[in-house]
Amino acid sequence: QVQLVESGGGLVQPGGSLRLSCVVSGIAVSRNSMSWYRQDPGKQREWVTQITYSGTTEYADSVKGRFTISRDNAKNAVYLQMNNLKPEDTAVYYCNNGGHQGYWGQGTQVTVSS
Numbered sequence: 001q002v003q004l005v006e007s008g009g010g011l012v013q014p015g016g017s018l019r020l021s022c023v024v025s026g027i028a029v030s031r032n033s034m035s036w037y038r039q040d041p042g043k044q045r046e047w048v049t050q051i052t053y054s055g056t057t058e059y060a061d062s063v064k065g066r067f068t069i070s071r072d073n074a075k076n077a078v079y080l081q082m083n084n085l086k087p088e089d090t091a092v093y094y095c096n097n098g099g100h101q102g103y104w105g106q107g108t109q110v111t112v113s114s
Helices: none
Strands: 003-007 010-012 018-025 034-039 046-051 057-059 067-072 077-082 091-097 108-112
Antiparallel strands (some): 018 077, 067 077
């Protein structure tokens, strides 16, 4: 059974940083592509970033240069380091494997506000 559990969200001022974690069980992150998505109420879920099984990373233009995805194979976890946060980054952030028909975590709320 695959489980993804996110943590690390919270309230941060514009320009601040947060690090999200996604602890995975049931599959090995070293052999799977993992993604982060986000969703603001009233909007569609938006793809943010991906790390492939080979370690290649991709980012949405809106976060490129500010967000970094990484993984720890020993801990079977994926991380999202978010720097220079903006109010428009406010959303629930979800960890994902397998795209929209795949596995999802429960999400963690990130609020960027002064």
